[in-house]
Amino acid sequence: MVIKILVENTSASEALGSEHGLSLYIEAQHHKLLFDTGASALFAENARKMQIDLSKVDLAVISHGHYDHGGGLKAFLDMNSNAKIYLNKMAFGDFYSNRPNGEKKYIGIDKSLLPNDRFVFVEGQVVIDEELELFSGIQGTRLNPSGNQDLFIKDGETFKLDDFSHEQNLIIKENGNTVLFAGCAHNGIVNILEHFHADRNSQPSHVIGGFHLYNRSTDQSENPSVIAEIGSYLLSTGAMFYTCHCTGVQAYERLKSIMGDHVNYLSTGSQLIISR
Numbered sequence: 001m002v003i004k005i006l007v008e009n010t011s012a013s014e015a016l017g018s019e020h021g022l023s024l025y026i027e028a029q030h031h032k033l034l035f036d037t038g039a040s041a042l043f044a045e046n047a048r049k050m051q052i053d054l055s056k057v058d059l060a061v062i063s064h065g066h067y068d069h070g071g072g073l074k075a076f077l078d079m080n081s082n083a084k085i086y087l088n089k090m091a092f093g094d095f096y097s098n099r100p101n102g103e104k105k106y107i108g109i110d111k112s113l114l115p116n117d118r119f120v121f122v123e124g125q126v127v128i129d130e131e132l133e134l135f136s137g138i139q140g141t142r143l144n145p146s147g148n149q150d151l152f153i154k155d156g157e158t159f160k161l162d163d164f165s166h167e168q169n170l171i172i173k174e175n176g177n178t179v180l181f182a183g184c185a186h187n188g189i190v191n192i193l194e195h196f197h198a199d200r201n202s203q204p205s206h207v208i209g210g211f212h213l214y215n216r217s218t219d220q221s222e223n224p225s226v227i228a229e230i231g232s233y234l235l236s237t238g239a240m241f242y243t244c245h246c247t248g249v250q251a252y253e254r255l256k257s258i259m260g261d262h263v264n265y266l267s268t269g270s271q272l273i274i275s276r
């Protein structure tokens with residue numbers, strides 16, 4: 001399996017732009033996939049520079065209903081006429097975040113894209129085929145990201161704390177590896193892994209994505225003692241972790257000091273090959 005980072009918050013190359021967002025291109029045995037689209041059309045511009053033909057993508061997944069993951073959807077629909085796009089059934093909710101000045105800002109996905117028969121709305125455990133699965137419905141609340149307290153869903157005229165039922169994770173099984181993809185892990189990467197373990201009595205071999213240890217509303221990294229607990233748990237799973245985006249560089253460096261070779265950072269333009 002080859003994973004190429006089309007966009008995230010930092011860039012490994014001057015030729016490739018970066019933004020607050022996430023988009024991964026994945027070539028597995030049976031599929032060419034897009035996991036998230038970043039915040040804008042930048043993922044597509046970078047893909048072109050990286051000589052990746054996104055018209056050949058046969059399936060896309062949007063991890064959750066925030067603009068920094070689904071903001072490039074229109075650009076993708078325009079350049080690819082075939083791929084189905086899997087979203088959680090709650091992904092087009094009215095999501096807001098606190099701005100640094102305390103105002104609430106809309107951070108959902110562009111609703112003018114609805115309806116579209118290429119969208120596949122799902123929930124819970126979904127087996128797409130022998131290679132791909134999706135799951136949502138995480139119940140645990142252990143070591144939840146503290147940044148979630150600045151994220152809301154609008155219900156009528158009131159703002160309720162987001163429960164992240166709109167978030168889903170992707171599993172790709174290939175050559176004996178089980179690779180788990182998380183967008184922002186708003187449900188908490190520890191809870192997501194515990195859910196995975198409760199279902200399968202095993203841990204993934206690799207985990208890739210953002211772990212939401214940076215709060216944009218306050219420009220603060222997660223509490224160091226919480227990061228230390230998360231790092232110890234992640235290390236105990238034996239999986240290999242590749243992180244980026246809303247983990248934040250500061251929290252990543254703390255994780256690295258605990259997890260050593262078991263965690264690495266993926267910048268825009270970097271490539272990861274997972275083989276047996």
Ligand SMILES: [Fe+2]
Pocket residue numbers: 064066184186
């Ligand atoms: Fe998010």
Ligand SMILES: [Fe+2]
Pocket residue numbers: 021022066068069183184210245246
């Ligand atoms: Fe995000």
